[in-house]
Amino acid sequence: MVRNGRTLKCHHGQRRYAIVQSLLTEVFQGQLRAGQHLVAQDLAKRMGVSQTPIREALIELAGIGIVDWLPNRGVVVRRVTAKDVRDICQVRKALECEATRCACGRIELAELHEIADELRSLFKVTLRSLPTYIQKARAVDSRLHDLIAASSGNPFLANELNRLKMLFRAFRDITYSRREVMSDYRRLADEAHEHLAIVEALIAGDARAAGKAMARHIRAGVKYWTRAMPLTLDGAIRPRSTTREQGINGTSVNGVAKRSIRR
């Protein structure tokens, strides 16, 4: 998935995949912002491909829940409220706990100890270590969650968790400015402690405790993000009341006013 001058360089039959990845990255990195209207033609020109694979990629993204598809009216990057994030996190909590309980006793002790050591090394933050600190903290976070999902013995569950992680990350990055998020290392240090509690329970082979530690961890995260979240977000997206459309939930949404999409 490398873009080369005008055309997206990829094998025949992988173009849609490459476009999905490219758009996801742009959403994650904030180049595409919440409420933004995505015009197929523009994207096609920008990526040096025709509209067909762009449209198909957008359908996929709508399926994931990254964008809203408004029939006959195009696609907008989803705008989310604090409630949306909480709702997603609640689902994530239920599934992460389930996965944690399942994974208990199925992970190599050596690997758990390794992660525990890495976590302990994150307890102290110095200003000098900050740049690498953030990177390291995120890496360990990913490693632990992925390990648990992969070790749950349930590939379907692992995939659902992966999807939720992606959604959560997208919305988090859409909603907050990156700098603000990245610099909050206090939360990262807290997370290290929460993670360690999970790992220790896993090492002890106590599935119940591990599940509870995971629940605590996610609840703490929700609390943090909710606090940081702006109270309300006005709708740049105002669907026509007559048009059928799909929100993040796939359910129909009735618009309040007849207003056009922001271009």
Added chain:
Amino acid sequence: MVRNGRTLKCHHGQRRYAIVQSLLTEVFQGQLRAGQHLVAQDLAKRMGVSQTPIREALIELAGIGIVDWLPNRGVVVRRVTAKDVRDICQVRKALECEATRCACGRIELAELHEIADELRSLFKVTLRSLPTYIQKARAVDSRLHDLIAASSGNPFLANELNRLKMLFRAFRDITYSRREVMSDYRRLADEAHEHLAIVEALIAGDARAAGKAMARHIRAGVKYWTRAMPLTLDGAIRPRSTTREQGINGTSVNGVAKRSIRR
């Protein structure tokens, strides 16, 4: 979404939606069977539309998990193993329990009592009442689960549950002959008892008990379906080892042998 002779009758901009619905119905009803290869051109001709909306509909179905998308090699109706069904049910269990706990205390008592009465009327089956019995049992089942999901206060969770229900239903109907499934009224009577336990806990306002009753209900269902399930299902789908593809989990699957898709 009415098909009229050759062309799918629907408004401009809703064609993909109509095709998705149509294909879902065919999968549910068993006209499209597990492992079957779906050729865009054939579907296009059959529905009297061009390949474009067909392809788009198939992308959507792949997102839902009803079909597998094999890049450059087409689309096949997913074939599932007993393990797949168990995996899905495990996720469903976690989420249904969460929803049940949340919904506790948020549902009108009158409605719960109404459902309880309907359930109690399902305890006794006579041969004469069998035809309507099955219909009634399914209706109450849907009503209760939908009510709980809708009352959870979490639209995202409700939507996830809906997706899982659809998946489960699709795979169940794909895998078993319909007659066999429909005629097992003993299981339906058992379900009525399990459902009643949930409703009674909800009436009592005991979220914990309601969650546990729901867990029991789903576990019982899994046990039943697993018993009825054929032990293994060989793969009619055999991907080439070099080709990237998405299984139900979106994860890459490596094929064992270099073999072509069954046509």
Added chain:
DNA sequence: TGTCAAGAAACTTTATAGAATTTTTTCACT
């Protein structure tokens, strides 16, 4: 004359169709 609303026209964007291209599969032949 100025303002506002309704409607027409121009323009933009989306949705679908059909053709061109690339890849995969089939099948005859060695």
Added chain:
DNA sequence: AGTGAAAAAATTCTATAAAGTTTCTTGACA
């Protein structure tokens, strides 16, 4: 089995039709 052409199917592109949006015009009314 291995090879290579032919056929089939998937992917992508281009073009056109349909819908949505904006701008402009017209005319009623203060």
